[in-house]
Amino acid sequence: MAVKHLKTAEFDETVGQAPLAMVDFWATWCGPCQILGPVMENLGTQYEGKALVAKVNVDEEPELARRFGVMSIPTVVFLNQGREFDRKVGAFPPAAYQEVLDKAL
Numbered sequence: 001m002a003v004k005h006l007k008t009a010e011f012d013e014t015v016g017q018a019p020l021a022m023v024d025f026w027a028t029w030c031g032p033c034q035i036l037g038p039v040m041e042n043l044g045t046q047y048e049g050k051a052l053v054a055k056v057n058v059d060e061e062p063e064l065a066r067r068f069g070v071m072s073i074p075t076v077v078f079l080n081q082g083r084e085f086d087r088k089v090g091a092f093p094p095a096a097y098q099e100v101l102d103k104a105l
Contacts, residue, residue, distance in 0.1 A: 002044030004054045008061050016082040018052035020104050022097065025056050025065055025075045032091040033074045039094050043101070051101055080104055 006014060006023070015021045024040050026033035044053035058065040058073060068077055068084070078086040078100050086100050 002048060002053065003040055004052060006054045006056050006061075006064075008064050011056070011061075011064055012082070014054070015052065015079055018079075019081060020050070020101065021052040021054060021079040021082075022047075022101060023054045023056055023077045023079065025058050025068065025070045025077065026073055027057060027059050029059075030073050036074050036076075036091045039091075039097070043094065043097055046098075047101060050105060078104065 004014065015023070022040075022043070024033075024036065026036070028034075040053055040055060047053060056064050058070060068075070070077075072089055074089075074091055076088045076092075076097065077084055085104070088096060088100070
């Protein structure tokens, strides 16, 4: 499983169990989010077993978006043992996400 789609009820447990996580906050109506989708899928495959790559639909899980202070999408939040250590707002090339993940591994 490359990318995990998270709901509020399972978020803390799933992210807490992962030593490293990258969570993409997105929505179906967001053009840049759609462009970023395949990038996340590829990174999910590339980092499988090393990092959790997950997505949270902000329309379906607004409480998670509020909790993380997501003001615009896409927002990708990087967590180490459940604690945020970096974020990227907007769509970036794959290398930008890989750099953050590789530094944390």
